[in-house]
Amino acid sequence: xxxxxxxxxxxxxxxxxxxxxxxxxxxxxxxxxxxxxxxxxxxxxxxxxxxxxxxxxxxxxxxxxxxxxxxxxxxxxxxxxxxxxxxxxxxxxxxxxxxxxxxxxxxxxxxxxxxxxxxxxxxxxxxxxxxxxxxxxxxxxxxxxxxxx
Numbered sequence: 001x002x003x004x005x006x007x008x009x010x011x012x013x014x015x016x017x018x019x020x021x022x023x024x025x026x027x028x029x030x031x032x033x034x035x036x037x038x039x040x041x042x043x044x045x046x047x048x049x050x051x052x053x054x055x056x057x058x059x060x061x062x063x064x065x066x067x068x069x070x071x072x073x074x075x076x077x078x079x080x081x082x083x084x085x086x087x088x089x090x091x092x093x094x095x096x097x098x099x100x101x102x103x104x105x106x107x108x109x110x111x112x113x114x115x116x117x118x119x120x121x122x123x124x125x126x127x128x129x130x131x132x133x134x135x136x137x138x139x140x141x142x143x144x145x146x147x148x149x
Contacts, residue, residue, distance in 0.1 A: 078131025
């Protein structure tokens with residue numbers, strides 16, 4: 001029997017939510033990254049890259065698009081793109097998009113605020129590209145950038 005599409009969607013959203021809370025300490029501890037060519041944020045692990053456009057400097061409320069050259073994996077295993085923004089150590093913005101055509105949020109922008117917990121001011125954001133392998137999340141690439149208030 002095929003699961004009801006709404007139940008499947010809720011399961012996927014819940015699974016991504018669990019991932020956000022599971023990696024928050026890692027994201028806080030692992031600030032790094034850099035800028036790629038043309039001012040766009042970019043960093044890689046191996047040959048996989050992640051690029052944030054337009055290039056910085058970034059401003060509160062601005063939309064940004066994230067692209068990656070990570071390979072598309074079968075069964076929605078990835079790549080997935082996650083944005084997490086912190087202000088004074090508090091998570092103020094986050095989101096997940098598919099890095100493959102037809103996936104949830106594919107080609108949609110991430111907005112650098114506002115959110116319920118981010119009405120203005122500066123933040124530091126991390127974009128992570130990941131995939132699922134044997135029920136584990138594997139990071140393919142990441143980059144960090146500052147958002148001016």
